Amino acid sequence: MTGVPRRVCPGYVTCGDCSTSIAARAYQALERWQWQARGMDVRAELADASTGMAPGRIAAFGCGATVPASWPPDGALIDFDSDLLARAGAERPGAPRVHAIGIHTPYPDEYFDRVVISSRLAGLWDQHGELLLAEARRIGREVHVPLLHLAR
Structure with missing residues (x-):
């Protein structure tokens, strides 16, 4: 298999060599807005x-x-x-x-x-x-x- 494999964790998907999950980034955005609002x-x-x-x-x-x-x-x-x-x-x-x-x-x-x-x-x-x-x-x-x- 060629390329960087995607790692899959229960409930989270991370891309390539990125260690931050999509769900974690969405949660961080929610927390930032929570404080702003x-x-x-x-x-x-x-x-x-x-x-x-x-x-x-x-x-x-x-x-x-x-x-x-x-x-x-x-x-x-x-x-x-x-x-x-x-x-x-x-x-x-x-x-x-x-x-x-x-x-x-x-x-x-x-x-x-x-x-x-x-x-x-x-x-x-x-x-x-x-x-x-x-x-x-x-x-x-x-x-x-x-x-x-x-x-x-």
Whole structure:
């Protein structure tokens, strides 16, 4: 066999003589963005997305540390920063919380009336945007993306 063999480890693939796995590089990018986005306040985005909405189920991908007073008490909180998610959850003890980016969630199809993808996910959009939209569209009847000014 010629060329540099690819090494395969459980759950990771490395290329040629590179010792950093694709998964490790993706995780490092997530950690960098987590720290950059830590101070982002998306309360206005969440308030705008929930204003005028008929009573129903709502979820936020990238909820941050604080949700607006207008956010429904049982509105689902989803965030990739476990510390900020815990703070948001402390404000809303009855709200379901999921520590995730939003690519895979535990919810069934069309569980929510609206899913909001906040600008806290801006730094992950190039890599995960299509997957985030696909998951939001799967679990929500309507998707609100302030970051892109898109609505479904």
